[in-house]
Every structure is written in structure tokens, then in C-alpha cells.
Amino acid sequence: MPSQTDEIQDQLFARxxxxxxxxxxKAFDPSLARPxxxxxxxxxxxxxxxxxxxxxxxxxxxxQANEGDPTANLLHATLHRREGDYWNSKYWLSRTSHPLLPDISAAKAFVDDCEKVQKPRNKAMRDQDEDLRLRTKQWEDIQALIRWIRENHHA
Structure with a gap:
């Protein structure tokens, strides 16, 4: 029987x-914040x-409450990239040594690519193919991060 964590993960992964x-x-599904x-x-x-x-x-x-831990730093870098705070994302990547980040320079280049595609605030002016490529990579990375954390960090 799937756990509540499995159910939430499956719901989020099916987006x-x-x-x-x-x-x-705004959160994707604000009703999930509490659960x-x-x-x-x-x-x-x-x-x-x-x-x-x-x-x-x-x-x-x-x-932020766990600064210095490699997984917390990776979460920190990822969330800052997602909120459009690209400089801060690269700062946290510089402070991160993590099994999911074998190449920090490639991770920073991904941040730069995200920033470039997001620069035109007018969505009609964005490179839609590049946006989809980056969103796909980001989503795969987030899913891999969740799986890795679930395998390596237990309550």
C-alpha cells in the first residue's frame, strides 16, 4: 500500500x-502545503x-535553517534558480558538493540558460523550444533530487 508520501509524490510527478x-x-497546489x-x-x-x-x-x-549541509545547499541553489534569483543560485552551487552535482560549472551554465530564456518577460518573445527543454531538464532534476533524498535521508 502506498504511503502518504508516495501519494503526494505521485500526484506532483503527474503534473x-x-x-x-x-x-x-503561488504554489501549484496550495492544499498540499500542510499535508x-x-x-x-x-x-x-x-x-x-x-x-x-x-x-x-x-x-x-x-x-536556510540547514545551511552548510550539501543537500540543503543544493535545495537552496535550486529554489533560488526557480524564483529567478540567478546570482544567488550560483552562489549556493559554489558552496555545494553533492553526488547529484558532479559538474558545478555545468550546473551554473544551466542557471545561466534559465536566466537567458526568462529575460524576455513577455512570454510571446521567449524561445518556446528552449523553454520546454529547460523546463523538462529542471523537472527531471527535481524528481531525481526527491528520489535521491528519499533513498538517503530517513526520518
Whole structure:
């Protein structure tokens, strides 16, 4: 029988369309914030599920409270990229040594690519193919991060 964590993860992973590069101020599903926060899981699982729900605020609270831990730093870098704080994202990447980040320069280049496609605030002027490519990579990375955290951090 799937756990509540599995159910929330499955619900988030089934999102269609996939999440935007920058979600804005509103969570994908605000009704999930409380159930995610109440899960009997490691704090990084909770933070990563908040991140997948576009709930940058709740993810940030956990990441910031655990600065210096490689997984918290990776969550911190990812959430800042998603909120469009690209410089800060690269700062946190510089402070991160993590198994999911074998190449920091490639991770920083991805941040730069996200910034370039997001620069035209007028969505009609964005490179739609590049936006989809970046959103797909970002979503795959977030899913991989959740899976890795669930395998490596237990409540």
C-alpha cells in the first residue's frame, strides 16, 4: 500500500504541463502545503516535495535553517534558480558538493540558460523550444533530487 508520501509524490510527478522555470508566488497546489509539512519524513524530503509543489517559501525555510549541509545547499541553489534569483543560485552551487552535482560549472551554465530564456518577460518573445527543454531538464532534476533524498535521508 502506498504511503502518504508516495501519494503526494505521485500526484506532483503527474503534473501536466510540467512546472514553469519560475513558478511565481503561488504554489501549484496550495492544499498540499500542510499535508507535506505534516509528513513523517526527513526534513529534506519535506523541503523537496515543497519545491516540486512550487512552494518556494516552505522549501526555503528548511534549506536556510540547514545551511552548510550539501543537500540543503543544493535545495537552496535550486529554489533560488526557480524564483529567478540567478546570482544567488550560483552562489549556493559554489558552496555545494553533492553526488547529484558532479559538474558545478555545468550546473551554473544551466542557471545561466534559465536566466537567458526568462529575460524576455513577455512570454510571446521567449524561445518556446528552449523553454520546454529547460523546463523538462529542471523537472527531471527535481524528481531525481526527491528520489535521491528519499533513498538517503530517513526520518
Amino acid at each position: 501536466d504541463p510540467i512546472p514553469p522555470l519560475e513558478p511565481g508566488k 507535506i509539512s505534516k509528513l513523517n519524513e526527513h526534513k529534506y524530503v519535506i523541503a523537496a516535495l515543497h519545491l516540486a509543489n512550487d512552494d518556494i517559501h516552505h522549501c526555503h525555510e528548511i534549506a
